[in-house]
Amino acid sequence: MRTFLTSLIAGLALLFNTSATYAQDATFVKTSYNVLSDGNVELVFDVQISDGWYMYSATPVKGGPMTANFDLSADTPAQPQGAMVDGTEAHTKFDSAFGLEVYYFEGNGQFRQIITPSAEGNFTVQGTLVYQTCNGEECLINENDITVNVKMAGAEVVEAPKAKKSKDESLLWFLLIAFAAGLGGVITPCVFPMIPMTVGFLIGGAPSKRSGIMKGLVFGLSVVLIYTLLGLIVSLFGSTAATDALGTHWIPNLLFAALFIVFSISFLGAFEITLPSGLANKADRQADKGGYIGAFFVAVAMVIVSFSCTGPFVGSILAAAVVGGVTLKPILGMAVFGAAFSLPFVVCSFFPGMMKKLPKSGGWLNVVKVVFAFVLMAFAVKFLYNVDAYFGWGIITRLGFLAIWITLVVLLGLYFLGVIRTDHDSPVDGIGWGRMLVAIACFSFAFYLIPGLFGAPLKSVSGMIPPMDGSTTVVSAPVGNGETTAPSGYSALKSYNTLDEAMKASEESGKPLFITFKSHTCSVCKVMEATVLNDPTILSRLSSDFVVANLYVDDKTPDAEYKTLGRKFRQYEMEKFGSASQPLYAVIDHTGKILSGPVGNSSVEEFGAFLNF
Known part of the structure; x- marks a missing residue:
């Protein structure tokens, strides 16, 4: 009878704990849609966040928390157009756990996702809205299944939204940097001394001042054309997804690193970098013919000869251009670079007297x-x-x-x-x-x-x-199966990222299994590891007395039953411990019996008591 009462009380406690846990983050999501004038459909997600909680926005921060996103089901006859964006302006704050400024919503917020239907007529949108909420003590990764019946026929058409101001400003800054890089290329030792000689060639022998000005314009436009063609080649590499890959893949990063190192050593005087002399000689021979054709080949010769100094500027602009964003970025960047680079030559051909004012x-x-x-x-x-x-x-x-x-x-x-x-x-x-x-x-x-x-x-x-x-x-x-080893402290402990292998190790060693449910983007998890789990007493206990398992609920490793290991771990956390929050810590034996916990955000003293079961 006593055993029955104990089991009943434990079961009721788990039940109430489960109810309380699921009610912790009472986020409400309302979904609507707009049929846009360009034929696309805009999904609108209005979220209401319970008091004391905040939600990370859809604005990505490199090295920061998980951003909200919408996973469109493969069954939906539509394709997403870019990533989900914030529909309202998010708050910003400095998050000490990440050491970065992060974007978040409190009280309410809005997300927007544009999709393109694959066929005409009405259709049903199915997908999952994924977001992370925190309250300073714990974090939750939420997955809301979304179903929206979109009626295209007879729907009120809304004007397609314009690009966000932040994107425009980002592109503007990029073009300003490209312009500055073009001017920077002019004041290099390979280019600056050539200004008088080049301008003299353009205006020398011209039958009139107007003819000299026109040759200067042809020279400037030719320089712009040459650099624009280079940008076009990069742009034709592929789609926006391809240029995104260029920005993040190791191969282009290694190539740019090697390029910059070689040029920096060259600039320090170790050696000179030049293109094959035959190219410059051919361009010079064509330039000697004079006229507008000659002005064009003067531009070709200038680009070739100056490569040893302008190469790093061009590489920098192309490196910045391929990191996501606009597919035309390489073309626009190179066109602006070429315009700035040729500007002093063109201006001096208009006003030859200005050459006397140039520094020697x-x-x-x-x-x-x-x-x-x-x-x-x-x-x-x-x-x-x-x-x-x-x-x-x-x-x-x-x-x-x-x-x-x-x-x-x-x-x-x-x-x-x-x-x-x-x-x-x-x-x-x-x-x-x-x-x-x-x-x-x-x-x-x-x-x-x-x-x-x-x-x-x-x-x-x-x-x-x-x-x-x-x-x-x-x-x-992504986090893979098996053991992992990290640099120092708690992260240096021998640990497992799958439950099956961790339980097997627990059985073989005879030690209880210490489980951590966390995510890569959980700020509270990072604080707990930096303070409590790295405490020498706690760290010593975990190292000597336990088998450690770190289960990431955002692990993207594919799983046949749950799609990802992260979903599998979240489901196990909810079913076994009645909680969906991170961080969550528990101690079990190799059969799955709960020995201690679960506990969440704790002090060193509380965590020590949890381990002393």
Whole structure:
């Protein structure tokens, strides 16, 4: 009788615990749709979030939390047009767990997803709205199955939404950077000394001033055309998805890193990079014919000869262009770059007297070259980190990354002070105000980066450097089966990512199984691991007395029954422990019997008591 009462009470407790858990995040989702003037359909998800909770938005943050997304079912006769976006403006805050600014909704929010029907007529949309909510103590990954019957016939047509302002601003900034890069290419040692000679060729022998101006225009348009063709080739590589892959795949990142390293070494004076001389010679022979055709081939020769200095600028623009966004980005970027690059030549052909006001060539051009060398090396480290993060090697850690950047910035500051010089530098007879200001800027930036070595978030450069949550981040590979080993602390413990193997290890060792339900994007999970689980006492107990299993509820590894392992773990968590929150910790034996817990966010003392069952 006593055993029966105990079991009854335990069962009721689990039942009430389950009800309470499912009621914790009372998020309500209302779905509607708009038939757009371009034939597409816009799905609108209005969400109401219970008090004390917040929901991460659909705005992606690299290295940040899981963004809300809509998975369209394969049974739906439609195709999604891009990713789901925020329908209302999200709040922003600095999340210390990620060391980043994150976007979130409180109270209510809205998401929008545009889809293109595969056929005419009415159809049914089926899919899953996936989002993450947190309350400071725990996080939940929610999956709401959505079914919407779309009636196309007779529906009120809504004007198709325009591109979001943020995208326009992003493209505008990209084009401004491309324009600045074009002007930067002009003040390199390979190009700047050629301005008088090139302009002299264009206007020399012209029968009239108007003819000289027209030849200058032909030269400028030819330069734009040549660089635009280069952008077109990159753009024709494939679709937007293909350019997205270019931006994240290890091969282009490694190529850009190698390109920048080679050019930086060249800029420091180790060797010269030139295209085959035959190309330049052929262009020169055609340019000698004069006229507008000659102006075109002068432009061709200029592009070829200046490649050793403009190559890094072109590579940088193309590298930025292929990272998602607009398919025409490489074309637009190269056209703007070419326009800025040719602008000084065209202006001087219009007003030849301006050439007298140009600064004379000299040692300052080599200074520009050395500055570019250091900048290129800094960006090469960024591309190498992307390769490292793609494979999850952990070779380029946040600490190492910052150490390299600090070293480069300090060396650049010393260079401007004349402490270090290259073989091609002219002697420095004193430090002018310009050099002093640049040196101050370099050392100030170095001092700003130094606290990052000890855990400071460095928010202003957080998008460029490795995230704070660990030494590295795996950006491509899903969590796989079997054992995993990580750098330090709790994450260094021998652990399992599948329940079956963890239970087998528990049976073989005779140790109880410590289970963690978490997600890669759970901020509370990160805080718990950094504080409680890394406590020396807790860490010692887990290391010596338990078999450890880390079950990621957002694991994308395919599963025959549940589609993904993450769904399988979430279902197990709900059925076994009556909870759907993360983090959740429990201790079971190899048969699945609960020995202690479950518990969620806890203090060190509470967690120690949980382990002392």
